[in-house]
Amino acid sequence: MKLDPSSLSGDREEIVSVFIDHIARTAEEQEAEEEEGRRKTDVKVFLANNDGFEVGNLSSAIQNLAETQRLSKHVQRYISDHNFREERLSDDASLVEIDTPKRQRTDQFVFFDDDDYLRIITAERRKWTKKTAEKLIKYLPSLERIFLTPGDLEEIVEDLYGTSVTGFTAKYHSYKTDKRASIRFHGGTREDLEDVERVFQAKPTRLEFGQRNSPANAVHSSVAQEGHYTFSSVRPDSKDRGAQTLNELSDAFEEHDKRNYDVEQRPVRQFFEGGTKIEGFTTIRLIDEDGDDLTYETANRLEADILDGKQQYEFSEWERGNYMVFDKDHGEQFEITVEGADLLIHAKESTTSSSLRDFCSLIFEEFDSTYSLEKTSRKLKA
Amino acid sequence: MTEQWEKQQREVDSYNVFFSAFKGRTEGDSLYNYDYRLAGMFVEIPDPRNDVDVEPDFALFNGSTLLLAEIKSGTNINQRDIRQMEAAEELSIEAAIEWLRDAEPEAAGYDPNGLTNIESAIVYYRDFIEECRDLSNCSEALEEVSEHCTVLSQKKGGDLRAEEENIDDSELRDLLLDGISVPKLVDKMVYLTENVNREILAYAIVHDAVLNSIGKDDELAIHPDEIVERFRHRKISRSKLNDAMAFLRQMDACVKISEEYVFRKSNMANIMSVGDQLEEFRVREFLAQEEAQEGQRTLTGYSEAAETDSDD
Numbered sequence: 001m002k003l004d005p006s007s008l009s010g011d012r013e014e015i016v017s018v019f020i021d022h023i024a025r026t027a028e029e030q031e032a033e034e035e036e037g038r039r040k041t042d043v044k045v046f047l048a049n050n051d052g053f054e055v056g057n058l059s060s061a062i063q064n065l066a067e068t069q070r071l072s073k074h075v076q077r078y079i080s081d082h083n084f085r086e087e088r089l090s091d092d093a094s095l096v097e098i099d100t101p102k103r104q105r106t107d108q109f110v111f112f113d114d115d116d117y118l119r120i121i122t123a124e125r126r127k128w129t130k131k132t133a134e135k136l137i138k139y140l141p142s143l144e145r146i147f148l149t150p151g152d153l154e155e156i157v158e159d160l161y162g163t164s165v166t167g168f169t170a171k172y173h174s175y176k177t178d179k180r181a182s183i184r185f186h187g188g189t190r191e192d193l194e195d196v197e198r199v200f201q202a203k204p205t206r207l208e209f210g211q212r213n214s215p216a217n218a219v220h221s222s223v224a225q226e227g228h229y230t231f232s233s234v235r236p237d238s239k240d241r242g243a244q245t246l247n248e249l250s251d252a253f254e255e256h257d258k259r260n261y262d263v264e265q266r267p268v269r270q271f272f273e274g275g276t277k278i279e280g281f282t283t284i285r286l287i288d289e290d291g292d293d294l295t296y297e298t299a300n301r302l303e304a305d306i307l308d309g310k311q312q313y314e315f316s317e318w319e320r321g322n323y324m325v326f327d328k329d330h331g332e333q334f335e336i337t338v339e340g341a342d343l344l345i346h347a348k349e350s351t352t353s354s355s356l357r358d359f360c361s362l363i364f365e366e367f368d369s370t371y372s373l374e375k376t377s378r379k380l381k382a
Numbered sequence: 383m384t385e386q387w388e389k390q391q392r393e394v395d396s397y398n399v400f401f402s403a404f405k406g407r408t409e410g411d412s413l414y415n416y417d418y419r420l421a422g423m424f425v426e427i428p429d430p431r432n433d434v435d436v437e438p439d440f441a442l443f444n445g446s447t448l449l450l451a452e453i454k455s456g457t458n459i460n461q462r463d464i465r466q467m468e469a470a471e472e473l474s475i476e477a478a479i480e481w482l483r484d485a486e487p488e489a490a491g492y493d494p495n496g497l498t499n500i501e502s503a504i505v506y507y508r509d510f511i512e513e514c515r516d517l518s519n520c521s522e523a524l525e526e527v528s529e530h531c532t533v534l535s536q537k538k539g540g541d542l543r544a545e546e547e548n549i550d551d552s553e554l555r556d557l558l559l560d561g562i563s564v565p566k567l568v569d570k571m572v573y574l575t576e577n578v579n580r581e582i583l584a585y586a587i588v589h590d591a592v593l594n595s596i597g598k599d600d601e602l603a604i605h606p607d608e609i610v611e612r613f614r615h616r617k618i619s620r621s622k623l624n625d626a627m628a629f630l631r632q633m634d635a636c637v638k639i640s641e642e643y644v645f646r647k648s649n650m651a652n653i654m655s656v657g658d659q660l661e662e663f664r665v666r667e668f669l670a671q672e673e674a675q676e677g678q679r680t681l682t683g684y685s686e687a688a689e690t691d692s693d694d
Contacts, residue, residue: 277421283407314654318391331597348593380420
């Protein structure tokens with residue numbers, strides 16, 4: 001699929017419809033394509049929390065990144081291996097092209113500004129998005145890729161109209177054991193997922209689903225924990241439904257991300273004539289559903305695997321299981337208390353969603369895949 | 383671990399355990415769930431007509447009841463405790479309303495004039511209360527203090543609950559008789575001890591003042607006045623502040639450049655190890671040793687007069 005900027009209006013609906021057109025075809029047409037080995041690419045959407053990146057200013061963002069002191073070799077290589085072009089389509093949309101001259105390739109993306117989030121939509125192959133746009137999200141300090149919990153994925157799919165699970169990837173790993181499982185279930189149903197969750201404690205990291213539009217499935221899509229989703233096909237008579245679902249998915253991803261990580265209240269002190277107040281607090285609890293009382297084992301492993309094991313963090317122990325953690329990448333401090341096998345992450349005065357999201361995604365990916373997440377945010381001052 | 387550091391941690395924890403029972407968790411009871419909000423911490427409520435000044439650690443307000451809590455972490459009940467609670471008992475509703483006006487609880491939807499009831503409580507650690515009951519002197523003192531207020535006990539990994547109660551508000555009474563469960567480990571809302579010991583001050587400077595402010599910059603320069611300002615809910619003596627800063631310098635957590643102390647990200651490992659060092663060293667002893675060594679070095683070298691701090 002080749003996008004021509006002169007034929008793209010800035011209108012969001014129109015841009016989305018161009019992408020939906022790309023994957024609109026009947027089941028028969030799709031089968032024929034597969035047989036002939038000319039399968040079309042999926043439409044993909046990547047979502048990132050945006051703390052200061054502006055659509056239309058990509059080149060200055062890259063320039064700033066390149067001028068950062070002590071920039072890692074990876075990032076330097078990324079910048080020198082690619083050319084970046086951005087063409088403004090409207091106030092809140094632009095066409096971004098990332099060249100890889102060595103391979104004589106150009107990958108195309110549309111960037112949408114959505115307040116606190118950046119939405120990137122593309123039909124390039126995943127192999128290439130990983131090397132281009134996904135790296136861009138990773139390396140630009142103002143962008144932080146959305147990261148959802150397994151529970152979020154299940155809720156998002158369930159909340160959409162007329163969906164049924166058609167496949168999934170579920171994973172299990174935990175600091176508690178050496179066992180690891182990664183189960184990819186083609187044609188799996190919700191019942192299969194429940195079985196896998198029950199038997200192996202594996203939680204979904206990717207869910208494929210079909211969406212009904214009378215009478216049969218009209219939209220085939222999948223959502224993944226790492227802030228992206230794909231559309232593989234939309235029935236030609238259901239393009240409106242496809243476009244609607246595409247927007248609904250972006251909204252749902254962003255809502256869940258906010259619900260998980262936004263720091264609505266912070267323990268900021270205020271002074272008045274007769275005393276001091278504390279504004280409020282925000283605590284994320286990563287819940288171990290087994291409810292084991294493993295405070296010290298959990299604390300020891302957390303120290304060894306994450307706090308000590310990762311360059312990004314420096315920490316200080318108040319007592320076993322209670323840590324002040326400084327995230328050097330984000331310049332933010334947060335506090336951890338271990339409770340049973342649960343981890344509680346407490347925002348401090350200047351903690352933002354960036355360091356909390358990053359820490360939680362690390363925990364899900366490298367420490368224990370089975371946690372569920374619950375945030376409490378309260379205003380405390382009278 | 384030094385005995386003093388243990389004591390300071392115990393005191394800081396005592397405020398935070400109580401705070402945890404107030405702010406609550408996702409599930410379970412808390413004072414927050416009973417609509418109490420923080421009207422103030424480390425407050426001063428003057429009542430000139432009754433000639434008392436009431437200075438509880440926490441003042442929580444739910445629109446009608448003001449709960450004043452004095453938090454103790456020591457292992458005795460002294461005359462000061464009893465005098466404090468006598469004063470709290472004297473506090474008039476009018477004076478409390480007057481004070482509440484400054485606290486501006488309207489932001490939380492509470493009218494200071496709604497105040498009809500003051501409950502005052504003193505909070506001890508449970509292990510102390512249990513010991514105290516077995517000692518005749520102590521249990522007499524406990525009885526004396528409980529004539530003036532409610533006595534609560536708290537335990538990390540246990541609960542906050544009433545030991546001797548004088549609570550008029552039946553809802554609050556039931557809550558505190560049942561107990562509010564608190565976790566074994568509590569996060570820090572309060573960093574300093576009442577006496578602002580040098581060790582805990584060094585800890586608070588690093589974790590509260592510096593690491594919450596350094597952000598994405600490579601370094602943070604901080605003037606001692608800013609520390610005093612930041613911790614103005616506690617009285618900080620300059621000599622203690624100077625000692626705490628000198629200790630942080632010796633630990634290579636910061637460097638002094640003219641009047642300011644500069645904390646650099648490149649020294650983050652040292653900055654974050656201050657907590658570990660405080661388990662091992664008392665600030666003054668450490669500085670005295672350093673001074674002595676410095677003195678020896680200078681004697682063998684240029685025989686410069688070693689600088690001495692004349693404080694305590």
